[in-house]
Amino acid sequence: MPLNMLVARHLSRRPPPASLGTLVKACTASSAHVTASFSPGATSATKAGRIIAPPTSLASSASIPSRAFAASASLKENYDHILVERCFPENSDVVGGGVGVITLHRPKALNALCDALFEDLIHAARVLDEDDDIGCIVITGSGKAFAAGADISEMSKREFANAYKTNMFSQWADITKMSKPIIAAVNGFALGGGCELAMMCDIILAGSKAQFGQPEINLGVIPGAGGTQRLVRAIGKSKAMEMVLTGNRINAQEAMDAGLVSRVIDSELLLEEAVKMGYGIAEKGGVAVRMCKEAVNAAEEMTLSEGLRFERRMFHSLFATRDQKEGMSAFLEKRKPNFTNE
Template identity: 60%
Template sequence: MVLQNRESTADYSDYFKDKSWSCCSTAVSVIAPKILPSVSSFHAGGQYEYILVEKRGEKSDVGFIQLNRPKALNALCDGLMREVGQALDVFEADGNVGAIVITGSDKAFAAGADIKEMQNRTFQECYGGNFLAHWNRVSTVKKPVIAAVNGFALGGGCELAMMCDIIYAGEKAQFGQPEILLGTIPGAGGTQRLTRAVGKSLAMEMVLTGDRINAQNAKESGLVSKIYPVDQLVSEAVKCGEKIAANSKLVSAMAKEAVNAAYELTLAEGNRLEKRLFHATFATDDRREGMTAFVEKRKASFQDN
């Protein structure tokens, strides 16, 4: 059964008088995106309110999370991000799931953080409550996470996509960090991950001007790996997830750890970690099976141990 979105129908149009940066926060109801069809939801404690969740792929081995606040262009409210974290926890504990896809709608992956929710927060509340800290759950999942980005990925939406391990973009995708236009700066990794992905000059330009880049610019700069037509994006992301899930889930987690370390360690330290993780694969049954299958010219049958 498809989960019905239960958010309020508040009109956010006051935020959109300047179309050059309007989509960095919340959205106008008249341009609400359509929801992907045939998506069911499940939750250990009941239905989700802001996301749609299921398992996809021929072997149901790809976790699938669709952001579902259509009247707000998937603006990232606190409740939505907590539900994403809960869904990730469920998939992390599911031994059959080998990869996870996060997507939005054709109009917007996520148009930013919910500005209406943040508007009256004080410094004391933000600092004392470690505001946005739980958003980082996406980046700490051991299983590979793929962002399938159609439409707007702005502000917090761009940050959410960059927390994922792989970004696939639809042809009409737009990326940006327009927080400067609201009198603030990115607060969920935007200045850090964007700089590492596209380099200092482009990142500085995007953060200081609030300008967006399109899908082609994002691919050329290294922010995304592939671009697909809008209607093919999600299925291609799931196919990528299936390819990943067909490998050893244990070794995939080790490979992800090694690649992520490249952003935080020196070359010498990174190479030492890589070597230790490489050596560690020799303690797994899957490494033995993979090499034996190669020698015997057959397909490997990994058991994730």
């Protein structure tokens, strides 16, 4: 009996987080009998033709299917502190139409951002950013937290000389250097470094139980990974000043009202909706998507006149792409465009 979809292989053998439970349901009733395994030594052709049994974390929402794939040599077989999945829409042959999902996975520590976790995160994000099958990336957290801040047990041991010489937290900003859009699906606590990580992403979606805050003042320090800079740009000086001086949290609705997040979604549907949004972005022309991201981000660094000039130049340059020709032809012909990211 034919399957109506294939499921992606989970790239980590660690136990899957409960927060991913709404991502993908069992394929169909018939697919419940599939118990195929993955052989790391198999050839690409063998891997591509094999149904990969879904991980537990992908076994509860038919609305976002995934497909089997040959594991990239660049993605690690196992990450210590994250889970990685490549998801694809059902019955779609869109070039670059997949979504990479990275789950911060230190649930006992509320996904506290230790150095090793960030190394895993940056590595996986870079690989997905260079993956031609992936058009968008989603970052979320396992358990009841997105990330409850930096790892204080790790940070408390540091002295000024070490923090200064290593330019502590500077590597975190590598997330902002990815060319593909990144969606933060904030499922719970996003405090301190967790809030700062969310703000490094391009779109923040908040689960109904999400909480945001910069409580560093309670530890005798200030935000060190963008909390005093990106937060001001997101919600304005007065509200940002209140948050960093008091250490108080705001809930999901308050975050949306302030302009920190774009949408509040029921927590049970958050990851599902984030991946759906990712699919919608990934089906657009990839060159234009990257230029949109670059132009919008440039608005924070440029004057209005500089930004307008930059925008026009990028707009003009897109007339050298096949996607521009295809997009406008499809509009005039009243059909869906078939973008090739060229």
